[in-house]
Amino acid sequence: MSSVSIASLIDQSYTMKSFNYLEPAKTDAATFITIMKEADQIGVVAFSTRSRILYPLTTIQSDHKTIYDAINEIKKIQPINMTNIKEAISQGHDILNNAGNPNRAMILLSDGIWNEGGDPLIGLPTDIPIYTIALGDRGQCNFLQEVARRTYGQYHFSPDAFELAEIYNQIADDASVATIAINQKQLIDSYRFTTLPLYVPGGSDHVSLAVNWLDESVTYTTGTPGENQVNILLRDPDGQKIVMPPTFMGNGFVTFHLHDPKPGQWTTGCWCGNMRQNIFRATVGAFEPNSTIKLNCKLAETKMNCGDCLDIKTALESSKDEIGNVIIKTTLESPVNSKDYVLEKYEDEILNTEPDEELMKKGINEIDAKLNTLHKKLLPNVNIFARRQSPVHAKYSQDGVEHEPIKLDVPGNHTIRVDVEGTILRSNTKFTRTRRLSVNVK
Structure with a gap:
């Protein structure tokens, strides 16, 4: 790039x-x-x-x-x-x-x-x-x-x-x-670990791995993780453990830059000690700075009203190598309930709630400020802004990617995520691509 x-x-x-x-x-x-x-x-x-x-x-x-x-x-x-x-x-x-x-x-x-x-x-x-x-x-x-x-x-x-x-x-x-290959949230209990496959295609001269987490009091360690510590696991395609210091490290993140990595399936993951909040919330991102395979997604229209159908334009392009064995998965994340529904259901609670003063100072109206205060009060037992995930049928062919029309039946913010896995035929190595985009529906 x-x-x-x-x-x-x-x-x-x-x-x-x-x-x-x-x-x-x-x-x-x-x-x-x-x-x-x-x-x-x-x-x-x-x-x-x-x-x-x-x-x-x-x-x-x-x-x-x-x-x-x-x-x-x-x-x-x-x-x-x-x-x-x-x-x-x-x-x-x-x-x-x-x-x-x-x-x-x-x-x-x-x-x-x-x-x-x-x-x-x-x-x-x-x-x-x-x-x-x-x-x-x-x-x-x-x-x-x-x-x-x-x-x-x-x-x-x-x-x-x-x-x-x-x-x-x-x-x-x-x-x-950089082209993104992995973009995945992780929820890990204390004393647990998770792993993710990291596919390095043939011809890749550089792969970056970035892991960051919500709780900045959690520290990174290269050894067995103890109290409020995490170790980032990394193994090459031969199963050999890679022990190397992060290229960058700060409060709440580490980033590794792998130069001339061996093609094939690597393994990465997070290994947790005893977490102060009993759970570790992290995001794993893997990037290829010089990739020739690109997943492009865009919305045909972004000004949308409730009841409209969402049209996703998706293309998987390779400027160098022929690709095949493509599997595509698309997910839509949407609000469970509209704002009007929430206001009606919690009318009495909202009436008796003091508004968030900082929001009022910022210019947000009193009802929305009260709604925000009530939202924080009811968590974690009830999430009045809860969201749901729904699969979207998609089909890949040499002519492109086809998505079924998606009717947006609830106002608010909707996020589409497209995940692709495929093979570079010349080197017989796998690759992954992922993309997310959002639209606000009136």
Whole structure:
């Protein structure tokens, strides 16, 4: 892949802390940078009432200094004040104007509505794609989707902080940082381990493996994991255990870069000690920076109303090798209930609930602020924003991929995930590809 220039725009308004989003967001944004390649460029902007450049656009060198410097600045972010998205986009655009790479993109992460600086859609620059991430559905999801649509980026929805790492992994693929082969959440009990197959196709000269987790108090170890510790397992196709220090390591993440890996089925996984919360929540991402096999997915239409049918355009392309034995699996994740249904069912409880003051300050109406307070109060026994997963029939042929029409019968955010497994026929080695994208339905 050619080199890219990325501006990461991170919401540091106070509600990011009140929803427990800020620390995971910082970890996931930091992990994203460790996936980037030499000659890529990274810049970081943090925004609240005002926007500021945390880290100027800088070219990544082989000594890794740029990556660690950018991560250190991200980790310093603290919550404060309101949300000025317009100024953040302007600053991100400014620093990319002087980018040394033709491929440029912004990543815009926010948990809610803009309430400072004016409407970001007025005068929105459209020459650089913006990949937007809506953290939770309390804010202006339609607005963030429109920003992505107008700039030819991609809108992503994260119902909670745990989903966020998957989205950053996907954006690494969207923005041409690296092709994603694995993007998988892991829920592991204390004293347990899980494994995932990692297929390295023939001809791969570089594979990256990134693992990050929600609880930053969990530490990484190369030995038997003890109290609140995790070990990342890695075995080559011959079953030999690979013992190597992470290329990058920080609070809540490790990233390994494997150069000239042996083709075949590797094994990776997480081995847990006694977890403080009795469960380990992690996301495993595997990336191929120089792959010639690409899974492309897009929605024919993003402005959708309840009752419309979703049309997914999917193509699996190989610019070098013939592929076969393709298996495709598609899943739709949707809200269980509409907001109107929830408001009616919990009418009495909402009436007697004090609204979340921080949301009120940010401009969210009283009913939605009360609904958010009730949601947190009822967890974990009842999730009034529960989501469901449904399989979607898909068929692969040499002419392309066909998905059955999907009728969207509930308003809210819907996420489509497409997973593909296949074989490179010349080398008889397997590969995997995965993709996720979201749409907000009125």
